[in-house]
Amino acid sequence: MPSGGAGTVGEVAKTKGEVMCFVDLEPCSVWQEDHVKKSRKEHRCQCCRGVIAKGSSYVRHFSVFEGDPTSEKMCGECEADRGIFSEAHDSQLCVPSYFPHLLADCIADGDEESEKTWRPMLERIKARKVAKP
Numbered sequence: 779m780p781s782g783g784a785g786t787v788g789e790v791a792k793t794k795g796e797v798m799c800f801v802d803l804e805p806c807s808v809w810q811e812d813h814v815k816k817s818r819k820e821h822r823c824q825c826c827r828g829v830i831a832k833g834s835s836y837v838r839h840f841s842v843f844e845g846d847p848t849s850e851k852m853c854g855e856c857e858a859d860r861g862i863f864s865e866a867h868d869s870q871l872c873v874p875s876y877f878p879h880l881l882a883d884c885i886a887d888g889d890e891e892s893e894k895t896w897r898p899m900l901e902r903i904k905a906r907k908v909a910k911p
């Protein structure tokens with residue numbers, strides 16, 4: 779599975795003068811994500827910072843990037859959003875806590891796809907933190 783830790787987002791010129799976004803993530807040496815169907819206690823999603831309620835499903839993420847292990851949890855909603863983003867960006871996945879930054883980097887002012895898809899996505903990720911204090 780293509781995956782990565784730190785990365786960059788840039789723009790490449792497509793033909794016809796359009797601009798397409800690409801993400802370039804450095805590969806992690808270890809990448810593991812498990813789905814936990816029923817949380818036994820309350821957790822915090824490290825992507826949106828919202829609460830993962832007891833009994834709900836979440837993703838348990840573990841990766842190692844340049845020798846540094848990362849252990850995080852991510853709520854199902856953030857996983858779905860990251861999946862949509864990944865599909866549009868060469869199937870690359872990033873660690874949960876990095877996703878909002880990567881998404882923010884992807885957003886270009888006035889870009890149609892940014893305004894239609896990525897900005898609302900970032901807004902709903904932020905809203906989850908507010909909705910679930």
Ligand SMILES: [Zn+2]
Pocket residue numbers: 823824825826827828852853854855856857906
């Ligand atoms: Zn979340």
Ligand SMILES: [Zn+2]
Pocket residue numbers: 799800801867884885
């Ligand atoms: Zn992008």
